[in-house]
Amino acid sequence: MTTPPLFKRIALLGIGLIGSSVARIARERADIAGEIVANARTQATLDRVMELGFADRVELDPARAVAGADCVMLCAPVGAYEALAQTIAPYLDPGCIITDVGSTKQSVIRDVTPHVPAGVHFVPAHPLAGTEYSGPDAGFTTLFQGRWTLLTPLPGTDPGAVEKISELWRRCGSMVEAMEPAHHDRVLAIVSHLPHLIAFTICGTAEGLEEESRAQVLKFAASGFRDFTRIAASDPVMWRDIFLNNREALLEMLQRFTEDAQAMARAVRWGDPAYIEHRIQQGRAIRRSLIELKQA
Amino acid sequence: MTTPPLFKRIALLGIGLIGSSVARIARERADIAGEIVANARTQATLDRVMELGFADRVELDPARAVAGADCVMLCAPVGAYEALAQTIAPYLDPGCIITDVGSTKQSVIRDVTPHVPAGVHFVPAHPLAGTEYSGPDAGFTTLFQGRWTLLTPLPGTDPGAVEKISELWRRCGSMVEAMEPAHHDRVLAIVSHLPHLIAFTICGTAEGLEEESRAQVLKFAASGFRDFTRIAASDPVMWRDIFLNNREALLEMLQRFTEDAQAMARAVRWGDPAYIEHRIQQGRAIRRSLIELKQA
The missing domain is CATH 3.40.50.720 (NAD(P)-binding Rossmann-like Domain)
Structure with a gap:
């Protein structure tokens, strides 16, 4: 048996x-x-x-x-x-x-x-x-x-x-x-490696603020920031190696993300509510699909 | 009574x-x-x-x-x-x-x-x-x-x-x-408004991928991406208005974040493991502080 x-x-x-x-x-x-x-x-x-x-x-x-x-x-x-x-x-x-x-x-x-x-x-x-x-x-x-x-x-x-x-x-x-290995690396770049790079980065950005603001970041972290800090707690050497070893796919996804973030920044600066709302709606579409797939 | x-x-x-x-x-x-x-x-x-x-x-x-x-x-x-x-x-x-x-x-x-x-x-x-x-x-x-x-x-x-x-x-x-109102807006820009802008943006970036990759983003979202989609599910009109009404602080924090992300991208491109590891460690410091403050 x-x-x-x-x-x-x-x-x-x-x-x-x-x-x-x-x-x-x-x-x-x-x-x-x-x-x-x-x-x-x-x-x-x-x-x-x-x-x-x-x-x-x-x-x-x-x-x-x-x-x-x-x-x-x-x-x-x-x-x-x-x-x-x-x-x-x-x-x-x-x-x-x-x-x-x-x-x-x-x-x-x-x-x-x-x-x-x-x-x-x-x-x-x-x-x-x-x-x-x-x-x-x-x-x-x-x-x-x-x-x-x-x-x-x-x-x-x-x-x-x-x-x-x-x-x-x-x-x-x-x-x-x-x-396929290349396809794996591309998919992982967007679902895992870029989110980790962003989470490490925003935590570092907050860490770099002047002392008073930094203290208040910690105090009021529950307002969204906290969700980013959890994945930013992952092992530094493991992630350093991942970033260096998926360089091309990661840099391409970061480039796409940066362009999208800059377009959002421009809409905020020049006051384009329709663009901002449209981009937010697009982002939400992914979440709805995850919920439908019971992956959320 | x-x-x-x-x-x-x-x-x-x-x-x-x-x-x-x-x-x-x-x-x-x-x-x-x-x-x-x-x-x-x-x-x-x-x-x-x-x-x-x-x-x-x-x-x-x-x-x-x-x-x-x-x-x-x-x-x-x-x-x-x-x-x-x-x-x-x-x-x-x-x-x-x-x-x-x-x-x-x-x-x-x-x-x-x-x-x-x-x-x-x-x-x-x-x-x-x-x-x-x-x-x-x-x-x-x-x-x-x-x-x-x-x-x-x-x-x-x-x-x-x-x-x-x-x-x-x-x-x-x-x-x-x-x-102080100005200090409030600055603190909220980093703990809440920027994380939401980033989460909306990365979901939009993923939504913009070619069909096959997009399907696999959904399938393998648990690898980090999913954490970003939750906050990206928030109300579009409310967030559109927040972005437009905290323009200066939000754009400043996004600018800081973008500089930090570009520095990380450069270290990935040119292969600077010490820089990457140092930045990841800095990001983790925030997480450790949150845990010490029992806010994690």
Whole structure:
């Protein structure tokens, strides 16, 4: 009756919000991995992982973490992927699947693919899930429930490897969809990367105000500003790497947004109520569609 | 033992989210007004108000609504205030207090003050409360609980009138603070008006994408974008009027934000990880302060 695990041993390179959520789920249900190995950059993180008890083994050396694993999941900030891929390449078992959870897919493919040895499968993936918290304490088993995981498999990748990663995410509670890497990066630029860039920026703008106004920003934040600060609390290194690794799509979306914001500013300056109202109505259309799709 | 009502009769000119919440509270507790009169631009709204049952009387003519009232509260979009003030001026009883709930205070003072008859008191006010819903159905009695109401009284205003409006808002559950009108407009520009302008704009930017991307924006909106759409669902006419009536402060804050966003874009384009990380850290400082102040 028991479903056998998808993998004998999963190695999680990076054990923050996403990695530790996968580990917690794999620990709770027996059908994902027979053994869970966690790797992090610092022994302090690994000590904490052992205290939290969701890994069978911790390894400070990525090469030791991946040895003997049939699934290696990159869960570090995307800027660390190239060095990680280079480091682990000689230690990967034939037939092993490398996958990842990064929010940019073209850069991940660019950085990882050249290091993937013959006989090892690489299946880029991105679970669209997160909170503003980070680190191994932040993970939880329901993080991926009802959320999408986007796979951007390369042409010629073994379909069996793609299916195993799809099934891993389904067992984590996620819905799975395949997408072109370039299209993924463009969609994520507008639904995630630009909103985060804007939220970080407006918080920085407020932080730069003179002391008295800054104090009152904090006091009266509930008036709309607060909604922006939640997503601005996310991990700085992870987001720095995302911005740098989805540069073109992010800059294009920011450019479109800036043009739209400037057009709104011009209508405010010169007093064009019809334009302002029309633009607000357009923005609301998206919200209504979300409500109709039950995504709001 | 029963506290007498602050006012014999309150006339609410505009009966949307804010006006109908005040009416519901005044209806529930007997110590705000002996009689509640509601005015709106359309008979359909007034019919709905009578169905909802939180007003003693409805009047389509603002002049008839204010006759005999000792408190008149302007609860319409701020762009309608000047015409309303002009219309009602001849019908105001001596000793009556005019107050308002508008999100811009310098414009309200500019538009209303010239029409206030001798012997009538004008106390500008702004409850910092709202949801993305509008209309007489949207109000509820706990809307102002634990929220701030900012009063921007003019020099020379009768202190008794200011105190009565303060007490009205305290009885509505609000905390009350006085502020200079110009300072109010500047603080609100950054905590409320700019976040709304940005949220409307990014939703419009997404709406303007080609059809396939737009569909995927909706599908994957949970990745950050969704947080922006909630505040973008707010009432278009109300927000149009706020933008046009807080022009200078809003444009200044948008200019600061745009400079900061462009600096971030430049760092992304030219690959300056230290700058990006520093700006993200700065933005997070605001969030940490909010958490410390228990406002997050």
